Amino acid sequence: MAESIPLLKIEDLHVQIEDKEILRGVNLEVKRGEVHALMGPNGSGKSTLSYALMGHPRYEITSGNIRLNGEDLLDMGPDERSRKGMFLAFQYPMAIPGVSVVNFLRTALKSVRGQDVPIREFRKDLREQMAALQMSDQFISRYVNEGFSGGEKKRFEILQMAMLKPGIAVMDETDSGLDIDALRVVSDGVNRLRETNPEMGVLLITHYQRLLNYITPDQVHVLVNGRIVRSGGKELALELEAEGYDQIIRDAQASDAAVVLPQEVTV
Amino acid sequence: MSATDDLKVEQDYKYGFSDPEQFVFKSRRGLDEQVVRDISKMKDEPDWMREFRVKSLGYFNKRPMPAWLNNQVLNDIDFENIFYYLRSTEKQATDWNDVPDDIKNTFDRLGIPDAERKFLAGVTAQYESEVVYHSIREDLTKLGVIFTDMDTALREYPDKVKEYFGTIIPPNDNKFAALNSAVWSGGSFVWIPAGVKVEIPLQAYFRINAENMGQFERTLIIAEPGSFVHYIEGCTAPVYSSDSLHSAVVELIALEGAHIRYTTIQNWSKNVFNLVTKRAVAHKNATVEWVDGNLGSKLTVKYPAIYLVGEGARGEVLSVALAGKDQHQDAGAKIIHAAPNTSSTITSKSISKDGGRTTYRGLLKVYEGCENVKSNVRCDALLLDDLSRSDTYPTMEIDESNVDIGHEASVSKVGEEQLFYLMSRGLTEEEATMMIVNGFFEPFTKELPMEYAVELNRLLQLEMEGSVG
Ligand SMILES: Nc1ncnc2c1ncn2[C@@H]1O[C@H](COP(=O)(O)OP(=O)(O)OP(=O)(O)O)[C@@H](O)[C@H]1O
Ligand SMILES: [Mg+2]
Numbered sequence: 208m209a210e211s212i213p214l215l216k217i218e219d220l221h222v223q224i225e226d227k228e229i230l231r232g233v234n235l236e237v238k239r240g241e242v243h244a245l246m247g248p249n250g251s252g253k254s255t256l257s258y259a260l261m262g263h264p265r266y267e268i269t270s271g272n273i274r275l276n277g278e279d280l281l282d283m284g285p286d287e288r289s290r291k292g293m294f295l296a297f298q299y300p301m302a303i304p305g306v307s308v309v310n311f312l313r314t315a316l317k318s319v320r321g322q323d324v325p326i327r328e329f330r331k332d333l334r335e336q337m338a339a340l341q342m343s344d345q346f347i348s349r350y351v352n353e354g355f356s357g358g359e360k361k362r363f364e365i366l367q368m369a370m371l372k373p374g375i376a377v378m379d380e381t382d383s384g385l386d387i388d389a390l391r392v393v394s395d396g397v398n399r400l401r402e403t404n405p406e407m408g409v410l411l412i413t414h415y416q417r418l419l420n421y422i423t424p425d426q427v428h429v430l431v432n433g434r435i436v437r438s439g440g441k442e443l444a445l446e447l448e449a450e451g452y453d454q455i456i457r458d459a460q461a462s463d464a465a466v467v468l469p470q471e472v473t474v
Numbered sequence: 475m476s477a478t479d480d481l482k483v484e485q486d487y488k489y490g491f492s493d494p495e496q497f498v499f500k501s502r503r504g505l506d507e508q509v510v511r512d513i514s515k516m517k518d519e520p521d522w523m524r525e526f527r528v529k530s531l532g533y534f535n536k537r538p539m540p541a542w543l544n545n546q547v548l549n550d551i552d553f554e555n556i557f558y559y560l561r562s563t564e565k566q567a568t569d570w571n572d573v574p575d576d577i578k579n580t581f582d583r584l585g586i587p588d589a590e591r592k593f594l595a596g597v598t599a600q601y602e603s604e605v606v607y608h609s610i611r612e613d614l615t616k617l618g619v620i621f622t623d624m625d626t627a628l629r630e631y632p633d634k635v636k637e638y639f640g641t642i643i644p645p646n647d648n649k650f651a652a653l654n655s656a657v658w659s660g661g662s663f664v665w666i667p668a669g670v671k672v673e674i675p676l677q678a679y680f681r682i683n684a685e686n687m688g689q690f691e692r693t694l695i696i697a698e699p700g701s702f703v704h705y706i707e708g709c710t711a712p713v714y715s716s717d718s719l720h721s722a723v724v725e726l727i728a729l730e731g732a733h734i735r736y737t738t739i740q741n742w743s744k745n746v747f748n749l750v751t752k753r754a755v756a757h758k759n760a761t762v763e764w765v766d767g768n769l770g771s772k773l774t775v776k777y778p779a780i781y782l783v784g785e786g787a788r789g790e791v792l793s794v795a796l797a798g799k800d801q802h803q804d805a806g807a808k809i810i811h812a813a814p815n816t817s818s819t820i821t822s823k824s825i826s827k828d829g830g831r832t833t834y835r836g837l838l839k840v841y842e843g844c845e846n847v848k849s850n851v852r853c854d855a856l857l858l859d860d861l862s863r864s865d866t867y868p869t870m871e872i873d874e875s876n877v878d879i880g881h882e883a884s885v886s887k888v889g890e891e892q893l894f895y896l897m898s899r900g901l902t903e904e905e906a907t908m909m910i911v912n913g914f915f916e917p918f919t920k921e922l923p924m925e926y927a928v929e930l931n932r933l934l935q936l937e938m939e940g941s942v943g
Contacts, residue, residue: 285894305914311909
């Protein structure tokens with residue numbers, strides 16, 4: 208594919224939920240093989256962006272655009288987007304009572320690929336991925352996310368990603384709730400997948416620079432109040448860790464005010 | 475019903491085909507004492523059974539329709555328009571090749587002979603009023619197991635039948651039990667000798683073919699001390715624009731230490747009224763399990779009951795119901811603890827969609843002095859849309875304080891967040907809904923033999939197709 212078409216391109220994205228505007232013009236570009244980190248205070252709209260990317264029906268896109276491999280995603284439902292290569296590791300994965308992990312994975316894989324996966328190939332891949340994520344065999348007969356600990360849920364999201372092998376993975380706080388060892392295992396999982404699929408892009412949503420020690424980002428972005436207000440290299444995460452969001456928020460408010468004031472004058 | 479509705483039903487319901495009607499004897503429409511006497515005479519029954527029938531008809535006529543049911547639908551039953559007895563073939567076969575071609579084809583299409591070869595210990599196939607095919611594995615016969623149709627049992631084992639028939643469900647128990655007692659025909663008689671464990675299932679298959687037919691089979695299972703049997707029944711009927719009636723009576727007796735499991739996959743077409751009385755008695759240390767799946771019918775009324783009369787007896791009712799457009803599944807369970815140290819569980823799962831309606835009615839009773847009773851009741855209802863409805867009427871009469879009773883009930887809608895999660899993994903909305911439905915029924919499905927679990931999931935899928943969007 209032409210080098211000029213980015214993997215994921217988000218342009219001036221405005222998203223509202225229940226008539227409240229949460230994202231107010233987000234621009235972001237992820238190229239093949241790149242890792243981008245998205246940070247920002249609670250409630251700034253990070254999960255909203257991840258849901259909007261995946262196509263949650265209640266997150267209304269009022270303007271702007273999302274393109275994956277140059278293709279407009281806005282008219283596609285979540286199922287179609289996943290078939291195009293989008294994957295979201297949920298901040299809060301849902302329980303599906305009575306549906307076993309193995310059945311869920313097999314069905315998902317078949318749906319994403321559009322054809323049945325030979326059972327032996329599936330079993331082999333599943334066994335390898337689970338071993339790498341240090342998950343026990345009994346796990347496959349448990350019901351999806353039912354009674355999972357916080358850490359198990361996150362590991363299971365990574366397992367799904369490893370099985371589905373998406374073009375771009377949006378990971379919403381996959382590191383939160385993980386102990387140090389689990390963080391290591393999960394990060395290794397992501398890195399291994401990047402090695403075998405060097406074209407895969409990653410958008411890491413996180414509060415902690417710790418994760419970025421394991422998965423090195425090409426860029427770090429800071430989302431405040433629905434807008435990306437700063438972008439930089441991995442050293443930006445270190446700066447945030449040391450100084451917090453205060454100064455960035457103040458700067459952002461100042462620039463918001465600068466925009467808002469003249470508009471109010473014209474009313 | 476409009477022509478297009480008819481078409482749709484035909485597509486969804488795979489068993490909706492019918493055969494040209496052929497019969498060697500058919501009673502006239504409607505019911506009176508003469509019809510009852512004719513049936514008895516035709517069957518050449520002993521006097522006591524004829525009198526039992528006539529008396530039962532009296533009870534039926536005297537009893538009003540139960541007022542607490544869905545009478546808007548129930549009152550549609552036109553008892554005068556129904557054929558109460560239809561015999562399609564002169565004699566019962568023990569070889570499928572001896573079954574008349576039309577009927578054999580029907581059962582072929584339903585996969586019965588195939589299933590019999592693969593995983594059943596015995597089969598009876600009832601077509602309209604009579605059992606047309608019957609077989610049991612020879613080794614079981616040698617062990618003394620009796621598995622035959624009720625009419626044959628009345629001729630060949632009159633003492634056993636007379637001892638137990640109608641003792642668990644007396645004819646005056648309710649209006650539909652009275653009706654069945656008056657005009658019953660077919661059904662199974664099962665007798666398992668002490669200590670014999672029949673490890674693979676016995677299967678009965680019930681098929682209504684004729685329009686406006688009434689099917690009134692009568693089943694009696696006696697498990698002698700220490701024995702085990704798993705009995706499975708399945709039911710289908712053609713799709714007609716006018717109604718048929720199915721009203722069965724099933725009595726189970728589990729003697730000391732015996733274990734009976736009774737599994738039903740009810741998939742009548744949507745023009746069948748299904749009004750069934752099922753009751754079991756569990757003696758000391760005996761176990762009875764009703765595993766009851768209701769997918770079909772226009773209206774089902776059925777509350778499988780277990781009387782735990784001996785110390786240490788255990789009862790379980792596990793049921794699922796699916797109600798779609800123009801369907802009402804009024805199902806539930808009754809468990810009576812009449813002895814100490816008895817335990818029970820009731821698990822009821824229902825799904826309503828496209829305006830369908832499910833009702834759970836349950837009774838849990840513990841008599842005074844029945845100490846150390848344990849019981850757990852759980853009913854979950856899942857609504858797939860805003861048109862559908864679910865009601866729960868759990869009744870508890872606990873007259874003893876030293877007991878351990880748990881009760882949980884929930885009504886939920888298929889969650890938007892669950893759907894989104896599954897769709898983000900590539901499943902279409904329809905597939906995602908199906909997965910949630912299958913998961914919801916999983917506690918039931920996992921209790922079925924594998925072949926039946928596969929079949930049930932396939933039936934569910936057929937029912938669900940086209941219902942989303
Ligand atoms: N379904 C919803 N209904 C109403 N408000 C919502 C909904 N989802 C998000 N919001 C609001 O949108 C804003 C952004 O929420 P979002 O979850 O995107 O933040 P976040 O950056 O992911 O925060 P955190 O770091 O705590 O995960 C918040 O004010 C939140 O209350
Ligand atoms: Mg969030």
